[in-house]
Amino acid sequence: MKIGLITIAIASIFTMSGCDQVDKLKDKILHKYKEYVGKVKRGPKPFTETFQSENDPKRVIISPNCNANHSVKYVYFETPTDASSNFYRATSNLMSYPIGTLKPYWDVRYTNPISEYVRNSDGSAYANHAKFTGLDARSGANNFIAGSAMSQTDAGGTVAQSKCVNGEIAAGTTVNLYDAPELDLVYAGIQSTFSYQISTNSHIRPWNSDKTGNLMLQAHFDQPLYFNYSNNEGASVAYGLMLRNRVNGKRLNFVIGIYAVGDAWIKEKAGIKYDPTTNMVHVATVIDDDSWWSTKSPASKPIKEFFNEAGKTTSDDGVWPDFFRVNISYNNLLAVLNELKENPPASVAGQDFGLSPQDWEVTGIMIQYELEEKGGKASLSGSFKGFGAYITKQPL
Numbered sequence: 001m002k003i004g005l006i007t008i009a010i011a012s013i014f015t016m017s018g019c020d021q022v023d024k025l026k027d028k029i030l031h032k033y034k035e036y037v038g039k040v041k042r043g044p045k046p047f048t049e050t051f052q053s054e055n056d057p058k059r060v061i062i063s064p065n066c067n068a069n070h071s072v073k074y075v076y077f078e079t080p081t082d083a084s085s086n087f088y089r090a091t092s093n094l095m096s097y098p099i100g101t102l103k104p105y106w107d108v109r110y111t112n113p114i115s116e117y118v119r120n121s122d123g124s125a126y127a128n129h130a131k132f133t134g135l136d137a138r139s140g141a142n143n144f145i146a147g148s149a150m151s152q153t154d155a156g157g158t159v160a161q162s163k164c165v166n167g168e169i170a171a172g173t174t175v176n177l178y179d180a181p182e183l184d185l186v187y188a189g190i191q192s193t194f195s196y197q198i199s200t201n202s203h204i205r206p207w208n209s210d211k212t213g214n215l216m217l218q219a220h221f222d223q224p225l226y227f228n229y230s231n232n233e234g235a236s237v238a239y240g241l242m243l244r245n246r247v248n249g250k251r252l253n254f255v256i257g258i259y260a261v262g263d264a265w266i267k268e269k270a271g272i273k274y275d276p277t278t279n280m281v282h283v284a285t286v287i288d289d290d291s292w293w294s295t296k297s298p299a300s301k302p303i304k305e306f307f308n309e310a311g312k313t314t315s316d317d318g319v320w321p322d323f324f325r326v327n328i329s330y331n332n333l334l335a336v337l338n339e340l341k342e343n344p345p346a347s348v349a350g351q352d353f354g355l356s357p358q359d360w361e362v363t364g365i366m367i368q369y370e371l372e373e374k375g376g377k378a379s380l381s382g383s384f385k386g387f388g389a390y391i392t393k394q395p396l
Helices: 010-014 018-032 080-094 264-269 330-342
Strands: 059-062 073-077 105-109 116-118 144-147 159-165 168-176 190-198 214-221 225-228 234-245 251-262 271-275 280-286 322-329 360-371 378-392
Touching: 059 360, 073 080, 073 144, 080 105, 080 190, 105 159, 105 168, 168 190, 168 360, 190 234, 190 378, 214 234, 214 251, 214 360, 234 264, 234 322, 234 378, 251 264, 251 322, 264 280, 271 330, 322 330, 360 378
Parallel strands: 073 105, 251 280
Antiparallel strands: 059 378, 105 190, 144 159, 159 168, 168 378, 190 360, 214 322, 214 378, 225 378, 234 251, 234 360, 271 280
């Protein structure tokens, strides 16, 4: 049963008396994943969005068109140490170039290792992972499948897959920790990331000195499935955006929540935090009307919470019903830079990130499925289609 855009267990609805109780529960869920600023009280939003027409010009950065891209590549890391020491080395040859064809890739970290995989094959040796991801890439042309040894016989195994559906790249993932060793990770959760890394020579700068400029991300999603077997902290599906200041070299990692469950978002992601392992500032927000740091399109759905639904499966029906579009406008980025100046994380207090959005360029664009676990067993799966990124004058 659905209340607004939030899926709630039917049993919860029948325990309430009247619409007031339902509205209170809905508001509580929405508040849980709003842009989190701790105890800091902010005044009115310092700017008002001006949306441009869908027909106005936009520059394509990532095209969802299969013919505009290279085939999907992959990298994987078996341990956190492996990832921290080899990530940039492993992805340096997978960088995307906006002039010409792009090179998408899956980055899979700390799961049942993707050490056995199928390349240029129909994938018939695998179990039907469509029952979890909603995408069956076992047969047909232009498929990509990579999975753990277990995933060849068990659809609950870790797997990443993609294929061309009606002219667009469709991609699905199952991130499984059921039989993985217990880990305790912060800012480096068990993840499966579909990414376009931009060449450092490309200098994609969406924001202009006249205070215009906007970077827009969008895709269609199947609602994810999440299974919690023990004390997992939660999970999320998010857009990701890597930014670099070309003047002072500072870096920001934008994480924009699409789906979330559990307390992991608030504990590990929400707000502005500093990751000492990467020397990078993480800016986490959600698709929401009230966000200062990202702008939700009128055509988009806000962040959705999803739950354990034991026994639920899906199928490859070719439908991705949830559409999420987010904009990072000049004013969105300026609000982040002001926050870093006025209320920075303790680790970066006094550092100068500047107040000029036009100095920042894009180095990576991605969609990430993450189990933000802390010693718990869980699995997360889902799929998306039509992932695209565009530069526009104003939000769309």
